[in-house]
Amino acid sequence: xxxxxxxxxxxxxxxxxxxxxxxxxxxxxxxxxxxxxxxxxxxxxxxxxxxxxxxxxxxxxxxxxxxxxxxxxxxxxxxxxxxxxxxxxxxxxxxxxxxxxxxxxxxxxxxxxxxxxxxxxxxxxxxxxxxxxxxxxxxxxxxxxxxxxxxxxxxxxxxxxxxxxxxxxxxxxxxxxxxxxxxxxxxxxxxxxxxxxxxxxxxxxxxxxxxxxxxxxxxxxxxxxxxxxxxxxxxxxxxxxxxxxxxxxxxxxxxxxxxxxxxxxxxxxxxxxxxxxxxxxxxxxxxxxxxxxxxxxxxxxxxxxxxxxxxxxxxxxxxxxxxxxxxxxxxxxxxxxxxxxxxxxxxxxxxxxxxxxxxxxxxxxxxxxxxxxxxxxxxxxxxxxxxxxxxxxxxxxxxxxxxxxxxxxxxxxxxxxxxxxxxxxxxxxxxxxxxxxxxxxxxxxxxxxxxxxxxxxxxxxxxxxxxxxxxxxxxxxxxxxxxxxxxxxxxxxxxxxxxxxxxxxxxxxxxxxxxxxxxxxxxxxxxxxxxxxxxxxxxxxxxxxxxxxxxxxxxxxxxxxxxxxxxxxxxxxxxxxxxxxxxxxxxxxxxxxxxxxxxxxxxxxxxxxxxxxxxxxxxxxxxxxxxxxxxxxxxxxxxxxxxxxxxxxxxxxxxxxxxxxxxxxxxxxxxxxxxxxxxxxxxxxxxxxxxxxxxxxxxxxxxxxxxxxxxxxxxxxxxxxxxxxxxxxxxxxxxxxxxxxxxxxxxxxxxxxxxxxxxxxxxxxxxxxxxxxxxxxxxxxxxxxxxxxxxxxxxxxxxxxxxxxxxxxxxxxxxxxxxxxxxxxxxxxx
Ligand SMILES: *[C@@H]1O[C@H](CO)[C@@H](O)[C@H](O)[C@H]1NC(C)=O
Ligand SMILES: *[C@@H]1O[C@H](CO)[C@@H](O)[C@H](O)[C@H]1NC(C)=O
Ligand SMILES: *[C@@H]1O[C@H](CO)[C@@H](O)[C@H](O)[C@H]1NC(C)=O
Ligand SMILES: *[C@@H]1O[C@H](CO)[C@@H](O)[C@H](O)[C@H]1NC(C)=O
Ligand SMILES: *[C@@H]1O[C@H](CO)[C@@H](O)[C@H](O)[C@H]1NC(C)=O
Ligand SMILES: *[C@@H]1O[C@H](CO)[C@@H](O)[C@H](O)[C@H]1NC(C)=O
Ligand SMILES: *[C@@H]1O[C@H](CO)[C@@H](O)[C@H](O)[C@H]1NC(C)=O
Numbered sequence: 001x002x003x004x005x006x007x008x009x010x011x012x013x014x015x016x017x018x019x020x021x022x023x024x025x026x027x028x029x030x031x032x033x034x035x036x037x038x039x040x041x042x043x044x045x046x047x048x049x050x051x052x053x054x055x056x057x058x059x060x061x062x063x064x065x066x067x068x069x070x071x072x073x074x075x076x077x078x079x080x081x082x083x084x085x086x087x088x089x090x091x092x093x094x095x096x097x098x099x100x101x102x103x104x105x106x107x108x109x110x111x112x113x114x115x116x117x118x119x120x121x122x123x124x125x126x127x128x129x130x131x132x133x134x135x136x137x138x139x140x141x142x143x144x145x146x147x148x149x150x151x152x153x154x155x156x157x158x159x160x161x162x163x164x165x166x167x168x169x170x171x172x173x174x175x176x177x178x179x180x181x182x183x184x185x186x187x188x189x190x191x192x193x194x195x196x197x198x199x200x201x202x203x204x205x206x207x208x209x210x211x212x213x214x215x216x217x218x219x220x221x222x223x224x225x226x227x228x229x230x231x232x233x234x235x236x237x238x239x240x241x242x243x244x245x246x247x248x249x250x251x252x253x254x255x256x257x258x259x260x261x262x263x264x265x266x267x268x269x270x271x272x273x274x275x276x277x278x279x280x281x282x283x284x285x286x287x288x289x290x291x292x293x294x295x296x297x298x299x300x301x302x303x304x305x306x307x308x309x310x311x312x313x314x315x316x317x318x319x320x321x322x323x324x325x326x327x328x329x330x331x332x333x334x335x336x337x338x339x340x341x342x343x344x345x346x347x348x349x350x351x352x353x354x355x356x357x358x359x360x361x362x363x364x365x366x367x368x369x370x371x372x373x374x375x376x377x378x379x380x381x382x383x384x385x386x387x388x389x390x391x392x393x394x395x396x397x398x399x400x401x402x403x404x405x406x407x408x409x410x411x412x413x414x415x416x417x418x419x420x421x422x423x424x425x426x427x428x429x430x431x432x433x434x435x436x437x438x439x440x441x442x443x444x445x446x447x448x449x450x451x452x453x454x455x456x457x458x459x460x461x462x463x464x465x466x467x468x469x470x471x472x473x474x475x476x477x478x479x480x481x482x483x484x485x486x487x488x489x490x491x492x493x494x495x496x497x498x499x500x501x502x503x504x505x506x507x508x509x510x511x512x513x514x515x516x517x518x519x520x521x522x523x524x525x526x527x528x529x530x531x532x533x534x535x536x537x538x539x540x541x542x543x544x545x546x547x548x549x550x551x552x553x554x555x556x557x558x559x560x561x562x563x564x565x566x567x568x569x570x571x572x573x574x575x576x577x578x579x580x581x582x583x584x585x586x587x588x589x590x591x592x593x594x595x596x597x598x599x600x601x602x603x604x605x606x607x608x609x610x611x612x613x614x615x616x617x618x619x620x621x622x623x624x625x626x627x628x629x630x631x632x633x634x635x636x637x638x639x640x641x642x643x644x645x646x647x648x649x650x651x652x653x654x655x656x657x658x659x660x661x662x663x664x665x666x667x668x669x670x671x672x673x674x675x676x677x678x679x680x681x682x683x684x685x686x687x688x689x690x691x692x693x694x695x696x697x698x699x700x701x702x703x704x705x706x707x708x709x710x711x712x713x714x715x716x717x718x719x720x721x722x723x724x725x726x727x728x729x730x731x732x733x734x735x736x737x738x739x740x741x742x743x744x745x746x747x748x749x750x751x752x753x754x755x756x757x758x759x760x761x762x763x764x765x766x767x768x769x770x771x772x773x774x775x776x777x778x779x780x781x782x783x784x785x786x787x788x789x790x791x792x793x794x795x796x797x798x799x800x801x802x803x804x805x806x807x808x809x810x811x812x813x814x815x816x817x818x819x820x821x822x823x824x825x826x827x828x829x830x
Contacts, residue, residue, distance in 0.1 A: 034319060034340070035338060036337060036582035037207075038337070038581060039304075041304070043136065045132050046131040046740070047132075048129040049129075062125075064100035065100065067122050068087070071130070079134065079136055083106060085106050086105050087102060088105055090574040095490070097488070097723060097748065099123045099723075099727070102121075103572065104118040104119075110274075111274050111293070112295065115335075116134045117133050117729065118130060119727075128746070129739075131728065131736065133297075133729065137303055138305070139306060142308040143308050143328055161200070196647055206237045207332075210332055211253065212330070224277075224293075228262070228279065230253070231331040232260075232310065236284055236285070261281055276292040285314050286428050289314050293327060309324040317519070321336055321337065322339065322578045335581070337578045341528070341561075341589060342523055342525045353442055354376050354387070356374050356377070356442065357445075357472075359372055359471060360553060363555075363676075365555050365601040366615070368613075374445070375475065378478070378479060378678075380482045380486070383486055384485075385501055389442065390408065390416060391407065391410070391414075393408050398432075411439055411440060413435045417511070419512050421515065427518075427519075435470055436470055446471060448465045450462065455546075462550060466515065469550050470515045472553055476552075476555050477511060488719075488723065491504050509532055510535075511534065511535040511565065521542065523540050524540055524561050526562065528568040530575045530576065530577045537562065539552045542615040544615065549614060554614050555600070556597040556611060560594060562593075564593060566592070566725070567592045571728060571732065572731075576730060582777075584779060585733070587651070587656060589653065592656070592660075595664075598657070598661065599664060599714055610622075610627075625654070636654065636655045638765035659734075662760050663761060666760040670713060674714060679708075693711060694709060695708070695711050721744075723741075725740070734770075742757050758793055759789050762788060767785075767788045767789060769784075769786035770783070
């Protein structure tokens with residue numbers, strides 16, 4: 001496909017300008033094929049000021065789930081009979097903020113609507129905010145593929161084609177028009193094309209071409225197995241990175257269908273009325289595929305209607321997909337989310353003995369900014385009650401046949417939070433892979449002296465320090481676990497642990513971390529299945545320098561990857577991994593990682609930072625711009641998403657991270673900076689001392705402790721961003737995520753940073769009237785920046801310090817604002 005670009009530009013005489021060397025460079029790597037798209041939901045809303053009276057809930061105030069249930073009943077009473085909802089079991093109360101996060105799923109005639117989500121955030125009987133993408137409208141016939149719907153599906157790729165066309169025109173205009181483009185503009189255009197071509201190469205060949213699957217052999221023509229199998233094969237043709245296999249599946253579907261085996265999954269509760277299967281022997285899947293018939297919402301004309309689909313969970317070598325494929329022939333892929341996220345390419349027990357590690361200490365981002373030193377296992381009784389080197393045998397993948405709740409102490413890089421090991425073979429095996437053993441001393445002290453070599457020896461040279469690199473990965477992974485835990489990524493909110501200490505949530509899901517993974521170079525990725533299944537992080541070597549650089553040693557990359565687990569589990573609830581799939585949501589999934597990693601490495605003396613600069617051996621790192629307050633150095637605003645090169649989730653994420661970086665600096669200006677982001681270790685009884693970290697503990701009028709508030713700007717924004725993830729809806733837009741951060745501040749501080757946050761967002765175009773028109777299944781659309789702040793903030797000249805905005809009492813919410821735009825409403829609660 002790239003040839004097509006070069007050809008079309010060569011015709012215009014541009015080839016020399018654009019087709020520069022990067023692609024012939026042997027360092028250029030294979031990109032992991034990934035799919036991600038789905039119908040836009042114009043009716044979905046997120047309200048942080050619901051202007052809703054909960055008086056009638058008086059009697060149930062004590063029960064937040066019941067408050068949420070009544071609230072949902074009320075806001076959904078307009079929906080046709082036949083629709084009902086279920087409060088999901090992964091709803092939880094955050095013990096740090098006291099906010100209960102309730103997740104509801106919609107059902108119609110007993111059939112689940114897979115993208116019918118409501119999330120309600122409740123505290124003290126008050127609805128703080130909620131997101132709503134429930135289906136409203138006629139049920140229709142979800143099994144008949146109307147021509148309107150077929151058009152919609154066919155349009156996915158037409159929209160891509162149109163976008164590509166307009167970009168070719170734009171670049172031609174730039175080159176021949178008055179503007180003389182700069183080299184870096186051309187480079188970015190080139191990257192933009194590459195993203196688009198990749199999207200088209202990966203998605204369109206098969207998404208738009210449903211194959212006729214003849215049903216033969218063991219299937220009866222109308223059996224559910226047959227239709228599920230055909231739909232799955234249709235998906236595998238699109239999903240496999242192996243083009244030979246795709247072709248073979250398309251040509252001889254029966255060969256593959258006949259090999260598949262189907263086991264019905266029987267639903268004990270009888271809650272589900274649609275069939276569900278486990279399908280084995282699926283080509284290119286590495287484990288049996290879960291399949292369930294559900295409904296999804298798709299645009300049809302001007303309305304949104306329901307369509308019956310098979311929802312598949314497909315684990316592959318490099319992807320872990322949640323896909324929706326129409327039940328009705330021709331089988332069309334309606335939406336697909338890859339639970340795997342790439343990093344960028346440049347492109348009750350007693351306290352065991354404390355381990356020590358010779359590592360780049362937390363805060364030393366990579367080998368260019370500091371040397372290694374001896375660090376201790378971080379004994380945080382709240383985050384890791386049994387330390388990093390212990391786990392219960394009943395949840396220990398390395399211990400077979402034991403079901404007793406005995407804890408096993410380990411002397412290698414294997415524990416309750418992280419399993420770290422090499423994976424030179426680049427395959428899925430991991431339990432028996434090599435990991436260093438420090439013996440009884442638990443002194444992980446290994447050498448690191450990488451030497452320049454000739455190419456053929458580079459790999460061997462890197463393998464020489466495998467003990468060091470696995471130790472580092474284990475240390476960094478556990479530090480992130482403990483840090484995020486203390487900011488509220490705990491068991492009930494879906495964190496990654498083999499054992500949950502009876503604190504709720506699903507267990508058996510430590511992060512599997514592969515060092516020097518042989519399945520790629522110059523990259524890293526993270527797969528996040530729902531709570532209760534292990535996260536998988538793969539770190540690669542970077543062949544960008546001699547000796548090679550090892551991504552495991554660059555903390556920023558590891559933090560970025562782990563943060564995919566954080567944002568995916570927190571957004572839309574622990575049991576839903578499908579909320580950050582594509583477009584702006586998927587982009588923010590990347591952006592949070594960059595922002596959190598950059599915040600971790602920053603210090604009192606402000607400076608700009610690049611992402612992945614050491615590993616990529618490039619001063620400006622792997623993004624288009626370094627993160628900077630200077631608008632010349634980093635000009636990104638919301639509207640930047642319309643530019644060439646901003647279709648991929650990483651480019652979108654870069655804009656989000658930049659906006660958060662600007663916002664965070666405003667809070668630092670106002671509240672100061674603390675050197676360590678780690679809250680003080682808890683006392684023996686589990687209470688958290690304020691130290692210099694938190695503000696003085698406050699109490700409610702009834703004498704209960706209010707949530708602890710981080711005192712400084714950097715720790716406060718860290719907390720607000722993580723709390724915001726819990727508040728925002730499934731499939732959030734930039735607007736939703738912005739509003740959720742502002743709502744998080746409202747809940748935590750009473751909104752004292754309302755205007756600082758808005759001023760920060762607005763300075764990069766995300767003011768209250770920012771807009772996007774015509775969202776597409778690929779995350780496209782036309783965006784408008786807004787640099788204004790809400791009226792309540794306009795009187796202020798300079799942002800720091802700000803008087804606390806006075807919340808209007810419940811019921812008066814509209815008084816300060818006469819227009820009808822909900823987004824601009826001043827929050828009234830608290
Ligand atoms: C693990 O270590 C702790 C303290 O070092 C000890 O109390 C406990 O008995 C050990 N567990 C096992 C199974 O050896
Ligand atoms: C690491 O230590 C060496 C020797 O003490 C010193 O020359 C070098 O500057 C240090 N590197 C960094 C990045 O601090
Ligand atoms: C680590 O090993 C080096 C040499 O291999 C040694 O000099 C140093 O004392 C060791 N450090 C610890 C904490 O054991
Ligand atoms: C690479 O290094 C090895 C071992 O040092 C040596 O045997 C080989 O000749 C070298 N190859 C080249 C092309 O220099
Ligand atoms: C790794 O450490 C082990 C001891 O734990 C040692 O036997 C082995 O030789 C080391 N491997 C390398 C490649 O240095
Ligand atoms: C910040 O800058 C001051 C003055 O240049 C310097 O003394 C201090 O070490 C720096 N602090 C950090 C954490 O870099
Ligand atoms: C912003 O960056 C540009 C380009 O590096 C520089 O010329 C300018 O002085 C910077 N502005 C500020 C306020 O630092």
